[in-house]
Every structure is written in C-alpha cells, then in structure tokens.
Amino acid sequence: MKLELRHLRVVCAIADAGSLSKASSLLGLAQPALTAQLHRIESLLGGKLFDRDHKGARPTVLGELVLERARVLLPAFSRLQEDALRLVDDGLPGDRFRLGATNGPMLGGLVHRLTETHPGAHVSTHVSWSGTDLSVGVAQGRLDYILVGVCGDAPPPSEHGLTWAVVAIDPVFVIVPEDHPCTAQEEVELADFRDMQWAVTPGDGCFGDCFVAACSRAGFTPRTMYEVDTGSCVDLAQSGDAVVLCQPSFRRTPGLVAMPIAGVPLRWRHMMGWDPESPAAEFAPDVLRYACDAYRETVERNPRYESWLPTHPEYGALDYHAAL
Missing domain, CATH: 3.40.190.290 (D-Maltodextrin-Binding Protein; domain 2)
Known part of the structure; x- marks a missing residue:
C-alpha cells in the first residue's frame, strides 16, 4: 500500500481533534477502524505519528513533519481539483x-x-x-x-x-x-x-x-x-x-x-x-x-x-x- 492523500486527511483530522475518539466522530468512522488505519499509516511512514494517553493524541516529531507537509499538499490538491472542474465544465x-x-x-x-x-x-x-x-x-x-x-x-x-x-x-x-x-x-x-x-x-x-x-x-x-x-x-x-x-x-x-x-x-x-x-x-x-x-x-x-x-x-x- 502506498501513502495517499486520504491518509494525510486522517492525520490532520486526528491532530485537529486532539484525540482519536473525537476524530472518529468527525470522520464518521468507528474508533477501532480509525485506530487500525492510523497504524497502517504509521507503518507506511516508518514510525509513530502521535503519542497517545488519557489526555488525547499529540504529534510526535515525525507527526509534526507529516502535518507540516500535509497542510501544504491538501489545500494545493483541492485548488487543483477546483481549477480542473471549472476548466472542463462547459456549463454556462x-x-x-x-x-x-x-x-x-x-x-x-x-x-x-x-x-x-x-x-x-x-x-x-x-x-x-x-x-x-x-x-x-x-x-x-x-x-x-x-x-x-x-x-x-x-x-x-x-x-x-x-x-x-x-x-x-x-x-x-x-x-x-x-x-x-x-x-x-x-x-x-x-x-x-x-x-x-x-x-x-x-x-x-x-x-x-x-x-x-x-x-x-x-x-x-x-x-x-x-x-x-x-x-x-x-x-x-x-x-x-x-x-x-x-x-x-x-x-x-x-x-x-x-x-x-x-x-x-x-x-x-x-x-x-x-x-x-x-x-x-x-x-x-x-x-x-x-x-x-x-x-x-x-x-x-x-x-x-x-x-x-x-x-x-x-x-x-x-x-x-x-x-x-
């Protein structure tokens, strides 16, 4: 499996929510499914992205790096999609x-x-x-x-x-x-x-x-x-x-x-x-x-x-x- 944009969205959602339980609610996923998905993403990237305890989830050094790049890539991809839709859609x-x-x-x-x-x-x-x-x-x-x-x-x-x-x-x-x-x-x-x-x-x-x-x-x-x-x-x-x-x-x-x-x-x-x-x-x-x-x-x-x-x-x- 390769790293995909949807994986970056998951990482950003967890960081923004501050915990897996809150992020699972926002993403419409069961918490066990989100936890399993995070483990797969961490395997792809070679290390832990969050330190988790009873207070929530906090990005590790690797997590901060991934978040920094993701917050650049995701808006750029959205803008690309928007521009492409406007270019090919000939509706007046x-x-x-x-x-x-x-x-x-x-x-x-x-x-x-x-x-x-x-x-x-x-x-x-x-x-x-x-x-x-x-x-x-x-x-x-x-x-x-x-x-x-x-x-x-x-x-x-x-x-x-x-x-x-x-x-x-x-x-x-x-x-x-x-x-x-x-x-x-x-x-x-x-x-x-x-x-x-x-x-x-x-x-x-x-x-x-x-x-x-x-x-x-x-x-x-x-x-x-x-x-x-x-x-x-x-x-x-x-x-x-x-x-x-x-x-x-x-x-x-x-x-x-x-x-x-x-x-x-x-x-x-x-x-x-x-x-x-x-x-x-x-x-x-x-x-x-x-x-x-x-x-x-x-x-x-x-x-x-x-x-x-x-x-x-x-x-x-x-x-x-x-x-x-």
Whole structure:
C-alpha cells in the first residue's frame, strides 16, 4: 500500500481533534477502524505519528513533519481539483444550478422554481448535515449555491470567502402530539418539558450549547438529546418519547403540533451562500429571491406559525432586496 492523500486527511483530522475518539466522530468512522488505519499509516511512514494517553493524541516529531507537509499538499490538491472542474465544465451561468442544503424547509420549493423558470437548465442537489462541508463544496467548485442554518447570531462558515445573505429568521418551536395538554395554549414554557427527553436533527455550530443555556435560564438541566434524522424525530414525537426542537415551517404531520416557546429563547437563521468570484454569482439575486419565495410558501403550511408572525415582525422571510 502506498501513502495517499486520504491518509494525510486522517492525520490532520486526528491532530485537529486532539484525540482519536473525537476524530472518529468527525470522520464518521468507528474508533477501532480509525485506530487500525492510523497504524497502517504509521507503518507506511516508518514510525509513530502521535503519542497517545488519557489526555488525547499529540504529534510526535515525525507527526509534526507529516502535518507540516500535509497542510501544504491538501489545500494545493483541492485548488487543483477546483481549477480542473471549472476548466472542463462547459456549463454556462443559467444552464445549471448545483444546490447544496442542510436540513431546511426551502430546497424543494427552490428546485421547483428553478426548473419552472429555467426549463432547459440542469438542476442538481446535494444534502449534508454540515454547513461547513457544503461551504467547502462551493469553494472547490462542486456547488453553486448552498442553503444552511445557523443558530442565533452565530456567523455562517467564513473560511472560504463566500458571500452570504439571510433568507429568513425562525424562532425554534417544539413538536408534541396533538393530544398533549399544552396544545390548548398559545405558547409553551421550556420548563414545562423539564422531565422529557429531547430530539433534534444533527448539524454543526453552537445550537446544542445554546439549548443547554436556554434550559439553564429556565431553571433546569435537559435530559438526553437525541440527534436523529427527520423521520426519527417524527417517530419520537408521535410516540411521546421525546420533545422535538424544530423549525416552525416544519411540514405538518398528522397527530403532531408545532408549538411556539414563550420568550423565543432560541432562533435560527436560514442563509444562502455562493462564491462571489464564480459565474454563478451573476444569478445569485434570482436564486435568493426564489429561496425567499419558497420559504414563504412553507410558512403557509403551518397556520399556527402564520398567525404567530404578525405579532413578531422580526421573524419570517427577509426582503430579498434588503438581504443583498
């Protein structure tokens, strides 16, 4: 076996995470598999790359050398791939729309509007739980526009020079069974669910920390938080095994109700990003307008949210002219 770029990515991931357990989570690998892979890499390079103990993993002298070279080679390879894709891809602005999105309400509506207004264009989609990974896709020329969510006032991924515009600002609601006693109220207190388990779809950023802080302000420490896909969130809410934290534009599901939380302790910003130096930037205002329209359409699916918005004008879709 020869040393490959993927091996260098593994070494960098371990160094950045500071431990094999954290790196295995980031890489989506079981820790034993990552440990075995590290041993193979060390065999190829002729020595240990990390000293490991209960405090984590620290690069050895050999590890520092490998990391120094890897941090030069990996960005250079990414730039080569990006330049090659742009050179051989003869698609013109308006002929293609490559969309990326995290878990959000607008992607389907955006695809519909693009295919309707640009019937000859090729529209493709890529979904990820990580806004950072999607930003890398734009930086490498694999995606044109991405829709991501960020918690509160946190910034979107900023290391790749993307231009960002806010599409909408949502409060965070909770999903409960429609026969739950709280559904007779206009809104619920976060502390009403102090004895419940919680569920949310996965993502990067500070949302988990902000949720714990909101619970602390409400006077309790939350119990287990399940990070699961959307379908599992629905299952957990329907069974009553968890209260689901959600965007209020969540598509209505029989037997479930999305309820506002008193005081709006958590909020979520939907944002669209693109490379200002790419050909796709020419069509960014149109795509942003379609995304705003798609968001407004999702609001109409939740009458409780639609009736909540007039008394909370700071939420909902932004004027796309103001967003640019």
